[in-house]
Amino acid sequence: MDHEVFTLHDFELQSGDVLPEARLAYKTYGELNANADNVVVLPTFYTGSHMRNEGFFGPGRAIDPVRHFVVSINMFGNGISSSPSNTPPPFDAASFPRITLYDNIRAQYRLLTEGLGVNRIALVTGWSMAGCQSFQWGAQYPDFVGAILPFCASAKTSEHNIVFLEGVKAALQADAVYADGSYSEPPIKGLKAFGRVYAGWAFSQTFYRQQMYRLKGFDSAEELLQDWERDHLDWDANDLLCKLWTWQQGDISANPLYRNDFKAALNAITADTIVIVCENDLYFRPEDNQLEIEHIIGGELRIYRSPWGHCVASPGNDPEFERYLDQAIRELLDQ
Numbered sequence: 001m002d003h004e005v006f007t008l009h010d011f012e013l014q015s016g017d018v019l020p021e022a023r024l025a026y027k028t029y030g031e032l033n034a035n036a037d038n039v040v041v042l043p044t045f046y047t048g049s050h051m052r053n054e055g056f057f058g059p060g061r062a063i064d065p066v067r068h069f070v071v072s073i074n075m076f077g078n079g080i081s082s083s084p085s086n087t088p089p090p091f092d093a094a095s096f097p098r099i100t101l102y103d104n105i106r107a108q109y110r111l112l113t114e115g116l117g118v119n120r121i122a123l124v125t126g127w128s129m130a131g132c133q134s135f136q137w138g139a140q141y142p143d144f145v146g147a148i149l150p151f152c153a154s155a156k157t158s159e160h161n162i163v164f165l166e167g168v169k170a171a172l173q174a175d176a177v178y179a180d181g182s183y184s185e186p187p188i189k190g191l192k193a194f195g196r197v198y199a200g201w202a203f204s205q206t207f208y209r210q211q212m213y214r215l216k217g218f219d220s221a222e223e224l225l226q227d228w229e230r231d232h233l234d235w236d237a238n239d240l241l242c243k244l245w246t247w248q249q250g251d252i253s254a255n256p257l258y259r260n261d262f263k264a265a266l267n268a269i270t271a272d273t274i275v276i277v278c279e280n281d282l283y284f285r286p287e288d289n290q291l292e293i294e295h296i297i298g299g300e301l302r303i304y305r306s307p308w309g310h311c312v313a314s315p316g317n318d319p320e321f322e323r324y325l326d327q328a329i330r331e332l333l334d335q
Contacts, residue, residue, distance in 0.1 A: 017097035030065030036119040043133035055315025062329035077242035084238035094181025157250040195232035204280035204309035266295035273299035
């Protein structure tokens with residue numbers, strides 16, 4: 001096993017359900033300093049893991065384990081932390097409880113404070129749903145977080161984003177084998193349809209017009225679609241839908257702290273904040289981030305221009321974005 005597990009006994013969720021043995025999987029890199037405050041937290045993105053987060057840091061990068069104590073934390077539902085696919089009855093498969101970003105960050109806070117002895121986080125950053133968790137950290141524990149840098153993410157999932165997710169969800173659930181989540185074998189057709197539909201949103205129209213999929217080794221858009229089909233066959237359907245629900249409910253104010261007062265939740269973020277969005281991201285739109293940043297005191301929005309769309313941030317796709325991201329991280333960590 002290449003990761004550690006922090007167990008939260010009788011972990012009560014926002015829904016009121018209690019997971020008797022909630023498991024939070026994580027991996028650390030580097031050493032915690034004497035003040036226990038050189039901490040960089042990297043939550044995971046939608047189909048991410050602690051392994052895939054390794055593309056966002058390394059020797060000589062803005063986040064460097066030589067200087068930072070990097071904590072990469074798998075979100076609930078990703079098949080490594082507690083998920084429909086790995087939780088025993090009565091919370092297995094389709095019976096796995098609803099989990100919010102608020103639940104995820106509360107569990108992560110306990111890992112850091114109770115499990116790792118952290119006094120303060122220097123930075124929380126991440127791509128997509130990991131960026132949504134960065135916003136959540138800033139609002140949920142404002143006195144504990146020095147800086148946040150969400151990229152290709154939002155503090156509240158927009159209605160258009162919710163509708164996009166309804167489309168990929170419907171494609172998966174249309175497979176009769178899915179059986180309302182009580183499948184005895186993987187719903188292959190549904191998983192392939194999920195990946196095929198998703199590929200149309202992950203990259204921009206310009207990406208396809210300019211046949212940029214050739215940069216990834218595909219001779220046609222159809223080859224790219226088939227690759228996305230194969231990739232999603234590696235996922236458990238209930239895990240995908242568990243995280244999808246979490247994503248759809250994303251809202252830093254939907255909790256007892258702010259009682260759905262979104263502006264108050266944004267105003268409560270005291271962390272130094274830079275938000276990066278791709279101009280051609282089809283579901284995390286710059287316009288939504290602009291509305292958010294206006295209520296984060298001292299926050300800055302930076303718009304990166306690239307035809308890669310949402311997938312501009314996937315490690316290896318756009319080396320220039322990597323440099324752009326690292327520069328912004330250095331600015332936050334060097335303050």
